[in-house]
Amino acid sequence: MQTPLIDDLISALKVLPGVGAKSAQRMAYHLLERDRKGALRLAETLNEAMEKVGHCRQCRTFSENEICPICASAKRVQDEICVVESPADIAVIEQSGIFRGTYFVLMGRLSPIDGIGPEDIGLPILELRLQQGGCSELIIATNPSVEGEATAHYLQQIAKNYDVKVSRLAQGIPLGGELEYLDSGTLTQAFLSRREV
């Protein structure tokens, strides 16, 4: 018994991940009641971003420029390439400040069941970069899921053809984690990768 336009707004908001009917209604009312300016700014930014944001030609992350700020930066070590599944992974790695190289974003992972092959995750572009010799170390930072591991394995096979060091992010106990609540897979990795001190 909403008016059609409010119904439309609620159903349009459900396009957002994690937003169901109830939250969408709450959002619609909130915007109408308290922040129409913010809603208009959101609409404008959505339009602009959807139109202008494409992918960096070199690393495939989202960017409105042909080359993203990280790839274009003279301060980054261009020949260390960290391979991640998504732009969100870049954000979290950048936050840690531990890595000063560049990235390559798969925008997904290998998944034959879903018909996602090497071309779909841009591996020809990455291989071209390896061929051109611009890479000294390939750091594989795909997620430790089944598909992520398969993708990592495939990347290792590719890298073998080139003179490039390949590494994979360490697996083990997360900081602040408690042994008591750790899954046995992680614990197994922590044992296998134990270091002498």
Added chain:
Amino acid sequence: MQTPLIDDLISALKVLPGVGAKSAQRMAYHLLERDRKGALRLAETLNEAMEKVGHCRQCRTFSENEICPICASAKRVQDEICVVESPADIAVIEQSGIFRGTYFVLMGRLSPIDGIGPEDIGLPILELRLQQGGCSELIIATNPSVEGEATAHYLQQIAKNYDVKVSRLAQGIPLGGELEYLDSGTLTQAFLSRREV
């Protein structure tokens, strides 16, 4: 280290209630990656809704028409008026199907501390409706919070001047609730309002 446009999109998304930096980033990437069409439709609907949705002249709920569908409906009992704090309350009452009258939406509640007085919650409009004699029962459905109770009390005082029955939604144990986990305020109400069976 996002590009400026993606940063803009993320910060614009934070206008939504319950959306912080992390969810906003997730939403932005999701839209860019998987649903640009949905994002454009959202932008369009936001624009249209913010521009066209105003308030029903009779009950003050959100509506793009001068009179909302409920107030305009011949099937509704026009002289039973249920007073609620927000349009979201109408949605949940309509879902239950228990009420066939019309509404009056305060769009807030009395709160002298925040400078919200009777005019701000539209009480002159409601009083005009009572004066015109178009109301047989006023059902007060404000929230059982301190401000909601104060507002309910104020509404009762107004209604006294007119020949109108006034009622308040019952307070007690919610369906499926367990005594063990009930707060003592609710339990007290449940005892005070107990019914002979």
